[in-house]
Amino acid sequence: QVQLVESGGGLVQPGGSLRLSCTASRSIFSFNAMGWYRQAPGKQSELVARFTSGGNTNYVDSVKGRFTISRDSAKNTVYLQMNSLKPEDTAVYLCNADVSKGYSGGYYYPAARDFWGRGTQVTVSS
Numbered sequence: 001q002v003q004l005v006e007s008g009g010g011l012v013q014p015g016g017s018l019r020l021s022c023t024a025s026r027s028i029f030s031f032n033a034m035g036w037y038r039q040a041p042g043k044q045s046e047l048v049a050r051f052t053s054g055g056n057t058n059y060v061d062s063v064k065g066r067f068t069i070s071r072d073s074a075k076n077t078v079y080l081q082m083n084s085l086k087p088e089d090t091a092v093y094l095c096n097a098d099v100s101k102g103y104s105g106g107y108y109y110p111a112a113r114d115f116w117g118r119g120t121q122v123t124v125s126s
Contacts (some may be wrong), residue, residue: 006020014087014125014126017082017085022080035049037093038093080093
């Protein structure tokens with residue numbers, strides 16, 4: 001079972017910055033993809049940023065140029081640096097990792113599935 005633990009959320013003024021961290025209980029290279037989603041009240045969950053296989057990155061258009069995803073494989077941790085925050089960035093940010101069935105990165109996954117952290121609240125308000 002993979003555990004993902006997020007940290008770094010909080011209250012920040014518009015224009016401010018926060019850095020989120022997500023630490024996995026095993027090697028992040030055993031995942032197909034790993035990154036961040038967010039869920040705002042009354043809105044659908046959306047992908048914010050993620051690493052895909054091969055180390056490529058995806059960002060939702062609304063955060064391009066403001067958010068940066070990075071990783072430290074030695075710490076099994078993915079980060080989300082969020083700059084120039086806006087009130088519309090307010091949401092619960094959830095860490096996600098997805099795996100395929102079979103062996104990957106030294107681990108065996110009996111089925112393809114997603115793993116989720118519990119989420120961390122980010123509130124952007126003056």
